[in-house]
Amino acid sequence: MTPAARLQAAIEMLDWIIAAARDNGASADNIAKKFFKERRYAGSGDRRAIRELVYSAIRRWGDRPESGRQAMLGLVDEQPELREFFSGAHYGPAVISADEPVASGPQVPSWLTDRFAGPIDENERKALFDRAPLHIRINGQRAADGDVEAAWPEAVGLALPHAYELPAGTQLEDKALFREGTVEIQDLGSQAIAMAGxxxxxxxxxxxxxxxxxxxxxxxxxxxxxxxxxxxxxxxxxxxxxxxxxxxxxxxxxxxxxxxxxxxxxxxxxxxxxxxxxxxxxxxxxxxxxxxxxxxxxxxxxxxxxxxxxxxxxxxxxxxxxxxxxxxxxxxxxxxxxxxxxxxxxxxxxxxxxxxxxxxxxxxxxxxxxxxxxxxxxxxxxxxxxxxxxxx
Missing domain, CATH: 3.40.50.150 (Vaccinia Virus protein VP39)
Structure with missing residues (x-):
């Protein structure tokens, strides 16, 4: 797919996600799976690029845009390299009109800003939209910490017992510890709640x-x-x-x-x-x-x-x-x-x-x-x- 075609595909996927958000439909991840299942011609590089565009728009706009095109147009000022793909050529989106509506506003919806537990400063706001880490929990009754470290030498121990962080994208399915249920994917916060209980x-x-x-x-x-x-x-x-x-x-x-x-x-x-x-x-x-x-x-x-x-x-x-x-x-x-x-x-x-x-x-x-x-x-x-x- 050309870069312009990828951008148009991202706009179309965003249209699906916006409609689902409005109507309490499927999650963005499930929509993405269905979207690509219907477009088997999209290669792995295409899928990755389209996802990146889609999630850049989702993370950027706190208030729901009216359309996927509006959401992507809002990114043009921050990612000016996108502008050239709004040409109508190479299966890309149509040329930008001077009076088109464009997504704008903060990342946190304005009506929620004052409702948070404590102030959301710049560091906390940024962390709210960073990529989530991959945390795992091992069943200490069935394995020792050394077993995890042997299976994943790159594992980093966390603040709670038997809790580790793995690099993003780590494959767990090929390890016996995961297949046998000794290791579970679980955010450290969820582990903390269980420990308190x-x-x-x-x-x-x-x-x-x-x-x-x-x-x-x-x-x-x-x-x-x-x-x-x-x-x-x-x-x-x-x-x-x-x-x-x-x-x-x-x-x-x-x-x-x-x-x-x-x-x-x-x-x-x-x-x-x-x-x-x-x-x-x-x-x-x-x-x-x-x-x-x-x-x-x-x-x-x-x-x-x-x-x-x-x-x-x-x-x-x-x-x-x-x-x-x-x-x-x-x-x-x-x-x-x-x-x-x-x-x-x-x-x-x-x-x-x-x-x-x-x-x-x-x-x-x-x-x-x-x-x-x-x-x-x-x-x-x-x-x-x-x-x-x-x-x-």
Missing amino acids: AAAKPALTLDLCAGAGGKTLALAAMLPAESKLIAADTDRNRLSRIEPRKRRASARNIETILLGPGKEMESLDHLKGRCDLVLVDAPCSGTGTWRRNPELRWRMTPKRLEHTTELQQRLFALGSALVKPGGRLIYAVCSLLDAEGGDQTDRFLESHTGWREISIDLPIGRPYRKGLLLSPHHDGTDGFYFTCLEKL
Whole structure:
């Protein structure tokens, strides 16, 4: 493909992504897979160049552009070499008109700027849009740190036990440690939340919003084999991904429960007041994961944020009813917005008596509003807020 044709392809892919963001459709990564599947003539170099153009535009614009062409035109001033490809030649985009709308504005949507937990200075803003590192966690019950270092000599140890960073693009699938479930890809922030949950050695743990089970598996690797873990979620497809993962990891102490949306307690009533630990890794805006999924900025609106925080409140309260006296509740979000983090903890404690904050002793993170705050610049992790509360 010519450079002009690559640019036109990037514009077309951006049109798909913009529409999906507006209509709550597929993720940008899944759209890219479908896009290239329909264009098998695009070679590996073409695909790489097109992706680079697409994600440059996504990372640059905080507010969702009206079209892919508008998004790419906005990059012309910063990447003037693009201008020559807007000629209509060589299967490229049409010539630029003088009155065409052009994407503009900051990287962080203006309506969110004042809602972050702490100020977003230039270093933190830059880190929010850097490429995410590749973090792995090894199951210390099945392998030693030396095994990882032998398999990947370039691995760099991180602040938490059994946590490593690998160079971007490292292939894991060809290593027995990964195929056998001894190594999992997991951001250091997620590992920190699991470690906080495992600190009191809970005998019965419920992961209320388990998704594909990343934190459930991490907890299983940190807890005695006789511990019992329950992974629950309302999304059948995501929950089904736990089964092959737990078989790979030989985690026989995990069971799953599919919940009905809005009717979760019908399936969890038998756990009321019985759990030593309940983890509520609540659905959120994903502001802490922008470096992985920058198009999330284009999906979030004030109305959607309001609906999300209402769901978080409900799940926070639901999880608390399942904790036994002396047990613990961890509320976590991969968000850096106060509305989803510290505000939710304050609101819960104001409306629920008989709970106390537990200090979280970890080598990363900053104490923040009865919890801990992790961020890309400060900790090298995705952005997280989480709190640990004990039921009196």
